[in-house]
Amino acid sequence: MHILVLLKMVPDVVEDLEIAPDGKALDLEYLRMILSESDDHALEQALLLKERHSGKVTVLALDAPEVDDALFTAVAKGADRVVKVVGMDAGLTTRQAASVFAQVIRRETGLMPADLVLTGVQAIDDLDGLIAPLVAHELGLPYLGIVTRVSFDAPGQLVQAIKEYPGGVRGEFEVKLPAVLGMQAAEKPPRYVPVAKVRTAMKSQKIDCTPVPTLADGGWLSIEVVEMRRNEPAGHAEMLEGDPDQVSGKLCGILAERGLF
Amino acid sequence: MATCQICPATLEELPRYPEGTEILTCLQCGMCSGTCPYGDVMDYPPRRMIAMMRAGLLEKVFTSDSLLSCVACYACMAKCPRGIRLTEILLPLMKEQTLTHLPELPGELQKALQNTLRYGNPMGEPSRKRAAWVKTAGVPIRIFSEDRRPADALWFVECYTSYYPRGQDNCRATARVFHRLGIDYAILGNEEKCAGECGRLTWEPGLFETLMDYNMAVFQKYQFNRVVTSCPHAHNAFKNRYPALGFNWELEHTTPFLGRHLAQLKPLLTRKLNYTVTYHDSCCLGRQNEFYEAPRQLLQAIPGVKLIEMVHNRLNAICCGGGGGGMWLDTYFKAKGYERLSERRVKEAAATGADVLAVSCPYEVSRFEDALKVLGYDKRIIVRDVTELLAEAMEE
Amino acid sequence: MTGNVWVVAEQWRGHLSEITYETLALGREVADGLGVPLTAVLAGCGIKELAQTLGCADSVLYVDHPLLAEPIPELCAEALAQLIEARKPSVLLVPLTNVSLGVGTLVATRLGSSAVNFCKDIKIVDAKLQLICVMYGGKIEAAVEPAGDLAIVGVWPGARPADKGRSERSPSIEEATVTLEDSRVRLKRYIDPEAGDVDLTKLDVLVAVGRGIQSRDNIALAEELAKALGGAVAGSRPVIDQGWLPLSRQVGKSGLAVKPKLYVALGISGAPEHIEGMKDAKLIVAVNSDARAPIFNVAHYGIVGDVLETLPALTEAIEARKTASHHA
Numbered sequence: 010m011h012i013l014v015l016l017k018m019v020p021d022v023v024e025d026l027e028i029a030p031d032g033k034a035l036d037l038e039y040l041r042m043i044l045s046e047s048d049d050h051a052l053e054q055a056l057l058l059k060e061r062h063s064g065k066v067t068v069l070a071l072d073a074p075e076v077d078d079a080l081f082t083a084v085a086k087g088a089d090r091v092v093k094v095v096g097m098d099a100g101l102t103t104r105q106a107a108s109v110f111a112q113v114i115r116r117e118t119g120l121m122p123a124d125l126v127l128t129g130v131q132a133i134d135d136l137d138g139l140i141a142p143l144v145a146h147e148l149g150l151p152y153l154g155i156v157t158r159v160s161f162d163a164p165g166q167l168v169q170a171i172k173e174y175p176g177g178v179r180g181e182f183e184v185k186l187p188a189v190l191g192m193q194a195a196e197k198p199p200r201y202v203p204v205a206k207v208r209t210a211m212k213s214q215k216i217d218c219t220p221v222p223t224l225a226d227g228g229w230l231s232i233e234v235v236e237m238r239r240n241e242p243a244g245h246a247e248m249l250e251g252d253p254d255q256v257s258g259k260l261c262g263i264l265a266e267r268g269l270f
Numbered sequence: 271m272a273t274c275q276i277c278p279a280t281l282e283e284l285p286r287y288p289e290g291t292e293i294l295t296c297l298q299c300g301m302c303s304g305t306c307p308y309g310d311v312m313d314y315p316p317r318r319m320i321a322m323m324r325a326g327l328l329e330k331v332f333t334s335d336s337l338l339s340c341v342a343c344y345a346c347m348a349k350c351p352r353g354i355r356l357t358e359i360l361l362p363l364m365k366e367q368t369l370t371h372l373p374e375l376p377g378e379l380q381k382a383l384q385n386t387l388r389y390g391n392p393m394g395e396p397s398r399k400r401a402a403w404v405k406t407a408g409v410p411i412r413i414f415s416e417d418r419r420p421a422d423a424l425w426f427v428e429c430y431t432s433y434y435p436r437g438q439d440n441c442r443a444t445a446r447v448f449h450r451l452g453i454d455y456a457i458l459g460n461e462e463k464c465a466g467e468c469g470r471l472t473w474e475p476g477l478f479e480t481l482m483d484y485n486m487a488v489f490q491k492y493q494f495n496r497v498v499t500s501c502p503h504a505h506n507a508f509k510n511r512y513p514a515l516g517f518n519w520e521l522e523h524t525t526p527f528l529g530r531h532l533a534q535l536k537p538l539l540t541r542k543l544n545y546t547v548t549y550h551d552s553c554c555l556g557r558q559n560e561f562y563e564a565p566r567q568l569l570q571a572i573p574g575v576k577l578i579e580m581v582h583n584r585l586n587a588i589c590c591g592g593g594g595g596g597m598w599l600d601t602y603f604k605a606k607g608y609e610r611l612s613e614r615r616v617k618e619a620a621a622t623g624a625d626v627l628a629v630s631c632p633y634e635v636s637r638f639e640d641a642l643k644v645l646g647y648d649k650r651i652i653v654r655d656v657t658e659l660l661a662e663a664m665e666e
Numbered sequence: 667m668t669g670n671v672w673v674v675a676e677q678w679r680g681h682l683s684e685i686t687y688e689t690l691a692l693g694r695e696v697a698d699g700l701g702v703p704l705t706a707v708l709a710g711c712g713i714k715e716l717a718q719t720l721g722c723a724d725s726v727l728y729v730d731h732p733l734l735a736e737p738i739p740e741l742c743a744e745a746l747a748q749l750i751e752a753r754k755p756s757v758l759l760v761p762l763t764n765v766s767l768g769v770g771t772l773v774a775t776r777l778g779s780s781a782v783n784f785c786k787d788i789k790i791v792d793a794k795l796q797l798i799c800v801m802y803g804g805k806i807e808a809a810v811e812p813a814g815d816l817a818i819v820g821v822w823p824g825a826r827p828a829d830k831g832r833s834e835r836s837p838s839i840e841e842a843t844v845t846l847e848d849s850r851v852r853l854k855r856y857i858d859p860e861a862g863d864v865d866l867t868k869l870d871v872l873v874a875v876g877r878g879i880q881s882r883d884n885i886a887l888a889e890e891l892a893k894a895l896g897g898a899v900a901g902s903r904p905v906i907d908q909g910w911l912p913l914s915r916q917v918g919k920s921g922l923a924v925k926p927k928l929y930v931a932l933g934i935s936g937a938p939e940h941i942e943g944m945k946d947a948k949l950i951v952a953v954n955s956d957a958r959a960p961i962f963n964v965a966h967y968g969i970v971g972d973v974l975e976t977l978p979a980l981t982e983a984i985e986a987r988k989t990a991s992h993h994a
Contacts, residue, residue, distance in 0.1 A: 180856055194907060
């Protein structure tokens with residue numbers, strides 16, 4: 010069994026996001042990148058499946074600040090091979106990233122054949138598309154998104170997957186392999202790996218680097234961000250000021266006025 | 271207690287060090303397990319752990335969750351008649367092994383470790399907000415990155431003191447006291463990251479090493495004669511492990527540091543406080559470093575303060591439960607049905623009839639205040655850091 | 667842009683979802699702004715009668731096919747693509763919900779057209795669309811212009827009030843056909859959630875906790891507040907994922923959509939996935955230590971502070987007030 014996991018780094022919103030001087034993009038100076046949360050779940054699901062069925066997990070990522078950390082962490086967690094695409098401009102859109110992924114998957118030996126291609130369902134910067142359906146379309150594979158459970162039937166022609174719907178409803182699906190799944194959450198939260206293990210991985214394993222394919226016209230029309238600004242919540246909520254006792258008093262008054270208790 | 275400069279890094283290395291052979295001389299007397307606050311709930315308290323080690327059955331210890339209950343309180347180490355460096359040497363190595371054997375690490379602890387690695391603090395707060403409290407201090411505070419002149423002291427503020435509202439009360443108080451004493455100091459501000467002590471005692475030597483490397487590099491950018499820190503855990507890390515990477519500055523925790531300045535401090539303590547105070551000896555300052563008298567002298571210098579001791583004090587004090595990762599394992603302990611140590615301790619405090627439970631470790635403030643609320647004692651007794659009380663006594 | 671504005675009517679298990687009407691309301695404004703007709707597109711199997719409620723649109727395009735009975739993104743996208751190729755609208759608005767996620771992306775890639783997600787508002791500037799998009803978990807707003815003759819727009823829940831998209835009018839309904847092949851993705855069955863101890867959708871007061879509650883223990887504090895207010899505790903996804911609250915308490919994209927009289931959001935940042943579940947609450951009060959948390963965009967009252975300090979203070983204030991009014 011071979012599972013291919015696609016990882017993307019996204020801006021870390023814990024550190025406040027600033028806007029670049031041109032007002033159209035994020036300021037890169039204070040920006041830290043972090044592995045997209047649902048991609049981390051995709052990796053965890055792949056590792057769980059590997060543990061259950063034995064096999065291999067290959068990770069493919071696009072070069073970005075701090076991606077090496079994410080890749081060595083993947084190795085420390087149990088990934089067998091990690092590959093990084095290098096040489097591209099910063100700030101690829103999701104559609105461009107998906108195109109790079111698809112082309113590299115076709116070109117690079119050993120990435121295919123895979124039984125499953127797992128990636129996160131959606132990243133916080135997916136402005137013009139989603140990786141999973143885009144890659145599925147490029148590779149001619151079936152796609153299912155918002156997946157929270159994955160299980161293989163022997164001998165591996167089909168995969169059973171659970172998709173989340175509103176209101177706590179779940180859908181039980183059967184998908185023909187090979188397939189692309191957009192993971193919402195792995196069966197367990199992403200595992201912890203000690204820093205020492207990651208440091209060992211840094212010494213013992215290499216990241217395979219592969220050059221970015223020429224980004225020919227992707228055959229789609231692009232979009233333009235004309236302005237970007239921080240979402241200042243000014244003007245909606247009436248803010249109550251004071252220490253906890255003071256604000257509680259004020260709020261209590263408001264709720265009482267409205268007959269809420 | 272003796273300190274160690276060079277320590278075995280793995281269990282395999284242990285036998286080659288004097289500490290390792292010491293462990294093999296264990297009498298199996300059981301003083302450690304008997305004094306361990308969670309000894310009765312561990313499958314493998316320290317004595318049994320050593321017995322398993324000698325029997326070549328350590329694997330069983332690693333696959334039990336006993337080590338999750340160790341709060342690194344030094345009680346076992348303090349009582350061991352052989353002087354085996356349990357908390358210092360053996361337990362961290364055991365914890366490291368348990369980490370790799372546990373199928374799943376409790377979520378809160380995992381998050382704390384990941385946050386510390388990534389953001390330099392266990393809360394996951396942005397590093398750029400670490401010095402935000404400075405604006406509210408009410409006195410000028412020098413930050414090294416903005417003003418590179420040498421200072422006599424580097425005040426290492428630490429995480430809970432920087433980010434938590436009650437911790438900020440503490441560091442504001444400290445800043446004011448330093449100001450009145452005319453102490454020449456500066457802080458690292460946003461450049462500061464966790465000293466890593468809880469990472470060290472909590473399973474994650476790799477995390478600790480990463481933080482040590484970082485902090486040493488930052489220290490070497492500036493000039494100062496001594497390091498003063500508000501956090502006893504940081505104090506321990508700097509004292510016991512950082513010297514291996516070249517840390518050779520004089521080192522003090524703020525409480526004994528202020529204790530040394532008692533003569534200058536006393537005339538400034540003009541306001542009468544009329545509190546009955548009971549002092550909690552933190553494990554790191556107390557048992558580990560034997561700083562029992564300095565905090566008590568400071569408290570007694572405050573006009574109107576009457577000191578009363580809890581049943582377990584000084585060497586025998588009961589840990590608040592925050593060390594060794596315990597700070598992030600309360601949910602785990604509760605699920606197991608263990609009594610939280612902070613609650614045990616707070617009951618003792620309440621029994622003294624004191625108005626104030628005085629502490630000198632930032633973990634203790636939040637842990638004891640929580641425990642007071644849970645037990646319903648929060649109207650009877652308040653928690654204050656020694657420095658907060660000193661600042662209060664200085665007010666006009 | 668000369669083609670119609672199309673809105674995908676989201677049908678699921680025999681019903682049209684609320685977001686259909688929200689998106690119709692938005693689509694109406696866009697169509698009027700561009701001076702073109704508004705068409706609702708309804709795809710399914712044997713659900714033509716649902717088209718009656720789509721009168722906010724000028725017309726409904728109804729596609730009936732057995733393979734469209736359940737919303738499989740690949741099939742929905744293929745059907746839409748065929749319709750678009752034949753009729754050439756200029757805008758396609760697709761809801762961003764669990765049911766329709768992926769459809770917009772697949773249509774856009776099939777047709778090579780411009781695609782934009784995260785849209786919460788649309789302005790017409792110089793006869794062109796300017797999409798206002800909320801990204802990065804709600805923290806950043808971007809104004810985006812699509813290129814070309816067709817823009818595929820993924821619309822967040824809450825872009826417009828659903829009532830604005832409802833109409834008494836009966837729309838004209840046109841039927842269209844598409845050719846579809848069996849998909850390699852098959853829905854076997856739905857699993858409905860077990861009845862929980864409470865039905866959050868029926869309660870007047872909800873006290874919801876997010877990551878800011880910090881630990882399972884602290885949920886007890888929220889329970890006290892809920893009790894004081896006569897309501898129940900709910901949670902955002904991270905709290906449920908950690909196992910601190912059961913699935914029946916989840917509010918948001920994959921959980922419940924609630925419309926209580928009072929929704930108190932404690933330590934919830936306000937990412938769109940959660941907002942989706944509670945934006946229609948009558949009175950929203952949010953407490954968060956981050957003054958810039960996106961939750962303050964939907965809240966009516968906001969408190970910037972430590973949840974763990976404010977929460978008990980609030981409970982106390984309410985209990986005190988209740989006791990006082992009993993004695994009065």
